[in-house]
Amino acid sequence: MTTSSIQVQVPFHRADLGEDEVKAVSEVIRSGWLTMGAKTFEFEREFAAYIGSKHAIAVSSCTAALHLALEAVGLARGDEVLVPTTTFTATAEVVTYFGAKPVFVDIDPATLNIDPRDAERKVTSRTKVIIPVHLAGVPCEMTEIAELAAQHHLHVIEDAAHALPSSYEGRRIGTLSELTAFSFYATKTLTTAEGGMITTDNEQHAKRLQMMRLHGISRDAWKRYSAEGSWFYEVQEPGYKYNFTDLQAALGLVQLAKCDRMTVAREQIAARYSSAFRSFGCFEVPTVSSDRTSSWHLYILRLHLDQLRIDRNRFIRELAERGLGTSVHFIPLHLQPAYQREYGYKSGDLPVAEREYNRSLSLPIYSGMRDEEIEHVIWAVCDVATKWSR
Numbered sequence: 001m002t003t004s005s006i007q008v009q010v011p012f013h014r015a016d017l018g019e020d021e022v023k024a025v026s027e028v029i030r031s032g033w034l035t036m037g038a039k040t041f042e043f044e045r046e047f048a049a050y051i052g053s054k055h056a057i058a059v060s061s062c063t064a065a066l067h068l069a070l071e072a073v074g075l076a077r078g079d080e081v082l083v084p085t086t087t088f089t090a091t092a093e094v095v096t097y098f099g100a101k102p103v104f105v106d107i108d109p110a111t112l113n114i115d116p117r118d119a120e121r122k123v124t125s126r127t128k129v130i131i132p133v134h135l136a137g138v139p140c141e142m143t144e145i146a147e148l149a150a151q152h153h154l155h156v157i158e159d160a161a162h163a164l165p166s167s168y169e170g171r172r173i174g175t176l177s178e179l180t181a182f183s184f185y186a187t188k189t190l191t192t193a194e195g196g197m198i199t200t201d202n203e204q205h206a207k208r209l210q211m212m213r214l215h216g217i218s219r220d221a222w223k224r225y226s227a228e229g230s231w232f233y234e235v236q237e238p239g240y241k242y243n244f245t246d247l248q249a250a251l252g253l254v255q256l257a258k259c260d261r262m263t264v265a266r267e268q269i270a271a272r273y274s275s276a277f278r279s280f281g282c283f284e285v286p287t288v289s290s291d292r293t294s295s296w297h298l299y300i301l302r303l304h305l306d307q308l309r310i311d312r313n314r315f316i317r318e319l320a321e322r323g324l325g326t327s328v329h330f331i332p333l334h335l336q337p338a339y340q341r342e343y344g345y346k347s348g349d350l351p352v353a354e355r356e357y358n359r360s361l362s363l364p365i366y367s368g369m370r371d372e373e374i375e376h377v378i379w380a381v382c383d384v385a386t387k388w389s390r
């Protein structure tokens, strides 16, 4: 280790924001209209055009998007929903809002995504929905999932929190299934600080989502305080307060215009990492099969623990000592106390996910990374590997 190298600190994430975002947000502030309005609808139109979906409905988070999507397909108490165990709790918690049960499915070690064969084993007469999660931006086996869904009459709601922009067999994620949920959370590939989007080609779903995101009030509810609006409204259903804001949309429009450039930057970082790490026997670098593309939201490095004298946690501590912020995606949900308590899951239930979790770590990868930061990550990872390899 050299002292000069250690002085560089690389955070796990830093949003790629500049003067264009500052200007766009300032314009909205000066306009006097902050919440959902014309900017939000412009962002929805641009997003739908970018993805290639008929509709895009902006909401306050991806969690809200998943909740509203499940509401749109009529999830009810006692229903079951297939969810990969390797995901963020948001994917499963929304299922519990309905008194329905998240049924955890093991993962395919090649992609770290939901294993369609294990999903099939877990289908029962109560299964209503499957939520594939494109972990790190790598698309799931969507053909197999669509076949499974057709065979068992399941709705497919994609959790694309990591998958902007990713594609499967030449089609953008967001155009493949009945409903797809995206996240614009602070660390995501497009950020509006907080926020989410649902894409769908289904007219009826789009109308329902537009109404339910704003208290279940008829479509023009957002206008009721504007000059052209009316004070009169009707509550069609008790809905939710999940709307987007024009402040967020201003950020989103600028970020969307930069989305391709930011993706290329992440692709290049991933390629540099992989070419540096591939020669070490202790690493398994992430790969994407040729029929799909990844957003490279995350770079998940896997360790061959039999080639190392330290475990994953110690590896992370060693990187922290070298100034690197890292993370782990994800602690399998069936190991979390809340899901164990409620549904009786225990350690050992989903062995592939547990094994991969114990040897995974996520490295910094974001479009604003400076060259010296990328070089520092490569140096730190190789230094730890050299020191602790068997």
Ligand SMILES: Cc1ncc(COP(=O)(O)O)c(C=O)c1O
Pocket (backbone or CB within 6 Å): 061, 062, 063, 064, 087, 088, 090, 091, 133, 159, 161, 162, 182, 183, 184, 185, 195, 196
């Ligand atoms: C896979 C996955 N799904 C859903 C979410 C929830 O996104 P949001 O924070 O926008 O609600 C996240 C957030 O990190 C996520 O990683």
